[in-house]
Amino acid sequence: MxxxxxxxxxxxxxxxxxxxxxxxxxxxxxxxxxxxxxxxxxxxxxxxxxxxxxxxxxxxxxxxxxxxxxxxxxxxxHSFKDRVVAQALEAARAFGFTTLSCSSTGNLAGAVGAAAARAGFRSCVFIPHDLEQGKVVMAAVYGGELVGIEGNYDDVNRFCSELIGDPLGEGWGFVNVNLRPYYGEGxxxxxxxxxxxxxxxxxxxxxxxxxxxxxxxxxxxxxxxxxxxxxxxxxxxxxxxxxxxxxxxxxxxxxxxxxxxxxxxxxxxxxxxxxxxxxxxxxxxxxxxxxxxxxxxxxxxxxxxxxxxxxxxxxxxxxxxxxxxxxxxxxxxxxxxxxxxxxxxxxxxxxxxxxxxxxxATSQATATIRPSLDAFREAGLAH
Amino acid sequence: MxxxxxxxxxxxxxxxxxxxxxxxxxxxxxxxxxxxxxxxxxxxxxxxxxxxxxxxxxxxxxxxxxxxxxxxxxxxxHSFKDRVVAQALEAARAFGFTTLSCSSTGNLAGAVGAAAARAGFRSCVFIPHDLEQGKVVMAAVYGGELVGIEGNYDDVNRFCSELIGDPLGEGWGFVNVNLRPYYGEGxxxxxxxxxxxxxxxxxxxxxxxxxxxxxxxxxxxxxxxxxxxxxxxxxxxxxxxxxxxxxxxxxxxxxxxxxxxxxxxxxxxxxxxxxxxxxxxxxxxxxxxxxxxxxxxxxxxxxxxxxxxxxxxxxxxxxxxxxxxxxxxxxxxxxxxxxxxxxxxxxxxxxxxxxxxxxxATSQATATIRPSLDAFREAGLAH
Structure with missing residues (x-):
C-alpha cells in the first residue's frame, strides 16, 4: 500500500x-x-x-x-478487528462496492456485520457450518447474510476466492481478501x-x-x-x-x-x-x-x-x-x-x-452456602 | 448525598x-x-x-x-455499572474499607470484581446459587471471592443486610447497600x-x-x-x-x-x-x-x-x-x-x-451450503 x-x-x-x-x-x-x-x-x-x-x-x-x-x-x-474493517469499509466506499464480506471464524464476522449495518452496506459473511452457537449469534444479530459453508475454514477461504473471481462476486468487497491491502493499514x-x-x-x-x-x-x-x-x-x-x-x-x-x-x-x-x-x-x-x-x-x-x-x-x-x-x-x-x-x-x-x-472450568463460585451468618462463618470467608 | x-x-x-x-x-x-x-x-x-x-x-x-x-x-x-462502582470504590477508599462487595445477578458482579482487582481491594460478591453458568464465569474470572447463596436474589439481599449489621461484615463496603449514596452519584x-x-x-x-x-x-x-x-x-x-x-x-x-x-x-x-x-x-x-x-x-x-x-x-x-x-x-x-x-x-x-x-433463537445463519458457486447461486444469495 x-x-x-x-x-x-x-x-x-x-x-x-x-x-x-x-x-x-x-x-x-x-x-x-x-x-x-x-x-x-x-x-x-x-x-x-x-x-x-x-x-x-x-x-x-x-x-x-x-x-x-x-x-x-x-x-x-470488542476486538481490534473494528480498526481494520473500518479501513476496508472506506476502500469499499471508494470502489463503489455495495456488499461487505469476509470469511471468518469469529471476531471478524461481528466486526463486518456491525460496520456494514452502520454504514448502510449489505453484508454477507461466510463461516464454517459447525461454528460454535455463541459465535453464530454474535455474527447474525446485525441482520446481514450469514452463510455456513460445509467444510473447514480453509474450505471457506477457497470458496471466497472463487466467488471473487466470478461475476457472481461483482461489487463485493471481501475485507480480508480483495480489500486486504487497505484492511491491513488499519x-x-x-x-x-x-x-x-x-x-x-x-x-x-x-x-x-x-x-x-x-x-x-x-x-x-x-x-x-x-x-x-x-x-x-x-x-x-x-x-x-x-x-x-x-x-x-x-x-x-x-x-x-x-x-x-x-x-x-x-x-x-x-x-x-x-x-x-x-x-x-x-x-x-x-x-x-x-x-x-x-x-x-x-x-x-x-x-x-x-x-x-x-x-x-x-x-x-x-x-x-x-x-x-x-x-x-x-x-x-x-x-x-x-x-x-x-x-x-x-x-x-x-x-x-x-x-x-x-x-x-476454573472460574467458578468459591463456595455455596445457606443464607445465614453461621454458614458464612463456617465457610471461612470472613476476615 | x-x-x-x-x-x-x-x-x-x-x-x-x-x-x-x-x-x-x-x-x-x-x-x-x-x-x-x-x-x-x-x-x-x-x-x-x-x-x-x-x-x-x-x-x-x-x-x-x-x-x-x-x-x-x-x-x-461493558455496562453502566462501572460508573457507579467507580464512585463507590472511592468512598470505600475514603472510609478505609478493605473488601468491596455486592449482591448481584449479573453486570454488577463483574463490575465489582474488576474494579476491586485493579484497585487492589479484596472482593466478595454474593449471587443466587443457580445463576447461569456464563454469568458465574464472568464474575469469577477476576479472582475475588464469589459466593453462591442457596435462595433467590431477595434471599441474597437479606443475607447481605444481615452481614453488614454484624461484626463479621466490618470493613466491608457493599457498593449497592452501605455505599449506595455514593454509588448512585455515579x-x-x-x-x-x-x-x-x-x-x-x-x-x-x-x-x-x-x-x-x-x-x-x-x-x-x-x-x-x-x-x-x-x-x-x-x-x-x-x-x-x-x-x-x-x-x-x-x-x-x-x-x-x-x-x-x-x-x-x-x-x-x-x-x-x-x-x-x-x-x-x-x-x-x-x-x-x-x-x-x-x-x-x-x-x-x-x-x-x-x-x-x-x-x-x-x-x-x-x-x-x-x-x-x-x-x-x-x-x-x-x-x-x-x-x-x-x-x-x-x-x-x-x-x-x-x-x-x-x-x-432468531439469530442464526441465513443458509448453509456446499462450498461451490452453484450451491451459492441456488441458495439465491447472489446479486
Missing amino acids: AYDLPLGDPEALRKQIEAGPENIWRYAPLLPVPADVADKPNLNPGFTKLVKAENLARELGVEPGKLFVKDDSGNPT SKTLAYEICEQLGWQLPDQLVIPIASGSQLTKIDKGLQELIKLGLVEDRPYKIFGAQAEGCSPVSTAFKAGHDVVRPQKPDTIAKSLAIGNPADGPYVLDIARRTGGAVEDVNDEQIVDAIKLLARTEGIFAETAGGVTVGVTKKLIEAGLIDPSLTTVVLNTGDGLKTLDAVA | AYDLPLGDPEALRKQIEAGPENIWRYAPLLPVPADVADKPNLNPGFTKLVKAENLARELGVEPGKLFVKDDSGNPT SKTLAYEICEQLGWQLPDQLVIPIASGSQLTKIDKGLQELIKLGLVEDRPYKIFGAQAEGCSPVSTAFKAGHDVVRPQKPDTIAKSLAIGNPADGPYVLDIARRTGGAVEDVNDEQIVDAIKLLARTEGIFAETAGGVTVGVTKKLIEAGLIDPSLTTVVLNTGDGLKTLDAVA
Missing part, C-alpha cells in the same frame, strides 16, 4: 492529530482514507485505553510505571495510539500476537512512519511475537533459525490466532530478528493462567489471544529476553466474553 | 472539564470524590460514545440528526456526558431504563446540576422511563395515575431490570410527570425485536435492557408521546454479549 505521508512540519501534524476525534480518524492524514472520513457513518473504533498495569508489573517483576496493556477489547465490537493505528498515549514516545518493547502476522508487521510499519514524520524520536525498539504452542509455526521457525515458516495444523484454544500457514510469517521473523526481539509460544494451560492473571491484577478480561501475549510476556521476562527495567506494551486484541469456555 | 457544587464561573468550569481525562473523572468537581481521583488505580469508566443514530431515526420516523444512542456497552466491563455522569457530547446542551427527550429507578432519578439530578452551574441553558426536557412488561410496577402505576408503586413478581428476559419492588419508583413517577414524560413497557418479543433493530441499523449489540429502551422509544413515538422533531437520547446500558440467549 503506497501513498504519501504528510512529511514537513511535525509540530503542526501533531497538533492536528491531537485536535482530532477520539478514534482512529485522528490519524486520517496517515491513512489511505479521504480527509472527511470522520463524517461518514462508521463505528469510529480506536483510541482504546493504554492501561498502566502496575499490579501485573509487580507480579512479573517489571519496574513500576514500565508495563502497559493496550486494551483493544474497548472497541465497538493495524497501524495501534502503533500511532500507543506512541501518542505514551506522550509521543516509542515503547522499548512490544508484545504482539501472531495469527497471519499482518498486525505485527503493520505495527512495525506504523512505528517507522512516526519516526519518519518526526512525531517520535528515532531510537531502537524490540518487537516480540506471541503464538499459542498448538499453532506456533512462526515461533518454531524463529527458534530454529529458519527464514521460512513450515505450516502446522492448529490445535489450540486460541482460535483467533489459529492460522497454521501465516501469510506474513517470514516478515514477522525478519522484524523480530532485525529489532532484537523474539517469537515465543505458550501452551493452553499457560494461556488460561495468563487470562486469569490479567483479570485478577488489572480487572481486564481478555480473550485467549490476550492470554497468549500476557503468557509470552511472562515467559520472555523469565528468560531474560524482555528487560523489566524498560517500557513494555502488551497487546490485548479481544474480549474474554467471546471465549468464556477457555476459563469456565 | 449533599456536597458543594463549584458554583461561580461556568466558563472556567467548562474549560476545566474539557481539559480533563476522557472518562468520568473529568467531572470530578461535580462528584463526591477527592480532586486527585484520576491518579488512583481504578477502571476509568465513562465518556462512552453518543452515537448519532441516523438509520434508526429513519426507521422510527425521527427527523435526521435528532436521535442519539448513549452506548454504555463501551465501558470497561449515574449523574451519564447526564453530564450526554450534555457535553451534544455541545453543552440539554436533550429535549431522554429514554432511560428502570430497574430500582435510581439511574433515572440521578440523571435528572445531573441535568438539574448542569443548569444550576450555568453549563447548559435552562429549558424544559422530558424524561421517559422504560420497563419490561414482565416487570412493570412503575409503568403500571404511571398509567393508573397512582403515586405508589405496587410490587410485582418479575417474569421477563430483561433480567438486569427485573426488580419487582423498585426503591426509587415513586421518585421516577414524580420526575416523569413533572417533566411531561411518561413510563412505558414492552413485552419480551418487542424487546428481542428492538435489540435486533438497533443491531441491524446501527451495529450496536445491546443487552436486553437496551432492547427495552429502544422498544419503548418506538412505542412512545407511535403513541405521539415522543416528538420525532426534537432531540431524543436513548440509553443502552449494557452489552448483548452478556444476554446472548435472548436473541439466539
Whole structure:
C-alpha cells in the first residue's frame, strides 16, 4: 500500500492529530482514507485505553510505571478487528462496492456485520457450518447474510476466492481478501495510539500476537512512519511475537533459525490466532530478528493462567489471544529476553466474553452456602 | 448525598472539564470524590460514545440528526455499572474499607470484581446459587471471592443486610447497600456526558431504563446540576422511563395515575431490570410527570425485536435492557408521546454479549451450503 505521508512540519501534524476525534480518524492524514472520513457513518473504533498495569508489573517483576496493556477489547465490537474493517469499509466506499464480506471464524464476522449495518452496506459473511452457537449469534444479530459453508475454514477461504473471481462476486468487497491491502493499514493505528498515549514516545518493547502476522508487521510499519514524520524520536525498539504452542509455526521457525515458516495444523484454544500457514510469517521473523526481539509460544494451560492473571491484577478480561501475549510476556521476562527495567506494551486484541469456555472450568463460585451468618462463618470467608 | 457544587464561573468550569481525562473523572468537581481521583488505580469508566443514530431515526420516523444512542456497552466491563462502582470504590477508599462487595445477578458482579482487582481491594460478591453458568464465569474470572447463596436474589439481599449489621461484615463496603449514596452519584455522569457530547446542551427527550429507578432519578439530578452551574441553558426536557412488561410496577402505576408503586413478581428476559419492588419508583413517577414524560413497557418479543433493530441499523449489540429502551422509544413515538422533531437520547446500558440467549433463537445463519458457486447461486444469495 503506497501513498504519501504528510512529511514537513511535525509540530503542526501533531497538533492536528491531537485536535482530532477520539478514534482512529485522528490519524486520517496517515491513512489511505479521504480527509472527511470522520463524517461518514462508521463505528469510529480506536483510541482504546493504554492501561498502566502496575499490579501485573509487580507480579512479573517489571519496574513500576514500565508495563502497559493496550486494551483493544474497548472497541465497538470488542476486538481490534473494528480498526481494520473500518479501513476496508472506506476502500469499499471508494470502489463503489455495495456488499461487505469476509470469511471468518469469529471476531471478524461481528466486526463486518456491525460496520456494514452502520454504514448502510449489505453484508454477507461466510463461516464454517459447525461454528460454535455463541459465535453464530454474535455474527447474525446485525441482520446481514450469514452463510455456513460445509467444510473447514480453509474450505471457506477457497470458496471466497472463487466467488471473487466470478461475476457472481461483482461489487463485493471481501475485507480480508480483495480489500486486504487497505484492511491491513488499519493495524497501524495501534502503533500511532500507543506512541501518542505514551506522550509521543516509542515503547522499548512490544508484545504482539501472531495469527497471519499482518498486525505485527503493520505495527512495525506504523512505528517507522512516526519516526519518519518526526512525531517520535528515532531510537531502537524490540518487537516480540506471541503464538499459542498448538499453532506456533512462526515461533518454531524463529527458534530454529529458519527464514521460512513450515505450516502446522492448529490445535489450540486460541482460535483467533489459529492460522497454521501465516501469510506474513517470514516478515514477522525478519522484524523480530532485525529489532532484537523474539517469537515465543505458550501452551493452553499457560494461556488460561495468563487470562486469569490479567483479570485478577488489572480487572481486564481478555480473550485467549490476550492470554497468549500476557503468557509470552511472562515467559520472555523469565528468560531474560524482555528487560523489566524498560517500557513494555502488551497487546490485548479481544474480549474474554467471546471465549468464556477457555476459563469456565476454573472460574467458578468459591463456595455455596445457606443464607445465614453461621454458614458464612463456617465457610471461612470472613476476615 | 449533599456536597458543594463549584458554583461561580461556568466558563472556567467548562474549560476545566474539557481539559480533563476522557472518562468520568473529568467531572470530578461535580462528584463526591477527592480532586486527585484520576491518579488512583481504578477502571476509568465513562465518556462512552453518543452515537448519532441516523438509520434508526429513519426507521422510527425521527427527523435526521435528532436521535442519539448513549452506548454504555463501551465501558470497561461493558455496562453502566462501572460508573457507579467507580464512585463507590472511592468512598470505600475514603472510609478505609478493605473488601468491596455486592449482591448481584449479573453486570454488577463483574463490575465489582474488576474494579476491586485493579484497585487492589479484596472482593466478595454474593449471587443466587443457580445463576447461569456464563454469568458465574464472568464474575469469577477476576479472582475475588464469589459466593453462591442457596435462595433467590431477595434471599441474597437479606443475607447481605444481615452481614453488614454484624461484626463479621466490618470493613466491608457493599457498593449497592452501605455505599449506595455514593454509588448512585455515579449515574449523574451519564447526564453530564450526554450534555457535553451534544455541545453543552440539554436533550429535549431522554429514554432511560428502570430497574430500582435510581439511574433515572440521578440523571435528572445531573441535568438539574448542569443548569444550576450555568453549563447548559435552562429549558424544559422530558424524561421517559422504560420497563419490561414482565416487570412493570412503575409503568403500571404511571398509567393508573397512582403515586405508589405496587410490587410485582418479575417474569421477563430483561433480567438486569427485573426488580419487582423498585426503591426509587415513586421518585421516577414524580420526575416523569413533572417533566411531561411518561413510563412505558414492552413485552419480551418487542424487546428481542428492538435489540435486533438497533443491531441491524446501527451495529450496536445491546443487552436486553437496551432492547427495552429502544422498544419503548418506538412505542412512545407511535403513541405521539415522543416528538420525532426534537432531540431524543436513548440509553443502552449494557452489552448483548452478556444476554446472548435472548436473541439466539432468531439469530442464526441465513443458509448453509456446499462450498461451490452453484450451491451459492441456488441458495439465491447472489446479486
